[in-house]
Amino acid sequence: AQKVTQAQTEISVVEKEDVTLDCVYETRDTTYYLFWYKQPPSGELVFLIRRNSFDEQNEISGRYSWNFQKSTSSFNFTITASQVVDSAVYFCALSERETSGSRLTFGEGTQLTVNP
Amino acid sequence: EAGVTQFPSHSVIEKGQTVTLRCDPISGHDNLYWYRRVMGKEIKFLLHFVKESKQDESGMPNNRFLAERTGGTYSTLKVQPAELEDSGVYFCASSLDLAGVYEQYFGPGTRLTVT
Numbered sequence: 001a002q003k004v005t006q007a008q009t010e011i012s013v014v015e016k017e018d019v020t021l022d023c024v025y026e027t028r029d030t031t032y033y034l035f036w037y038k039q040p041p042s043g044e045l046v047f048l049i050r051r052n053s054f055d056e057q058n059e060i061s062g063r064y065s066w067n068f069q070k071s072t073s074s075f076n077f078t079i080t081a082s083q084v085v086d087s088a089v090y091f092c093a094l095s096e097r098e099t100s101g102s103r104l105t106f107g108e109g110t111q112l113t114v115n116p
Numbered sequence: 117e118a119g120v121t122q123f124p125s126h127s128v129i130e131k132g133q134t135v136t137l138r139c140d141p142i143s144g145h146d147n148l149y150w151y152r153r154v155m156g157k158e159i160k161f162l163l164h165f166v167k168e169s170k171q172d173e174s175g176m177p178n179n180r181f182l183a184e185r186t187g188g189t190y191s192t193l194k195v196q197p198a199e200l201e202d203s204g205v206y207f208c209a210s211s212l213d214l215a216g217v218y219e220q221y222f223g224p225g226t227r228l229t230v231t
Contacts, residue, residue: 044224045207045209101171102147106160107158
């Protein structure tokens, strides 16, 4: 069965520090998709990135970067030079194309607090 | 373009009462999903509509939950009768068709409290 583990429940950093949020997944499918969502204090879930299982290239978008490693079943998210506005709950999610269609399996989330 | 909207934002009801949550997806999105997050745990899938048809309802916890999507537009999720363990945040999401795998866009959620 599919599973997503975000072992870090809470992380607290000081502004301008770099921070990495870990995500480890389990799946039997060969075709799957990984996602990261951000939930700011306002409550909505904001889509950040989608990755498919055939594309292990790392991705960078501004201060955000993602490291996808199939060998360790990990899809980690790094924020460089963190800012107070990055404070939020971050969720990693998995979608298995073959066995469970398009529904998302989420991790429990990591609460990131960036202090000024 | 308007995002996914949900109504109400908060609902407080007593055990045994009925509550109906509404979701309006992004216009043109055939796929509509319901999820919920209970007690700070992970967000869990409830069900998936493709237009007006239920594609997957394997996550629905029991028969006290009824979801509809008449006409393939907005959707409602009714809980009747509500129990204490139903408290949580109910999210709705929508996405384009499934030919590819598209990201799901989420609404702000409805926080349900059953007392």
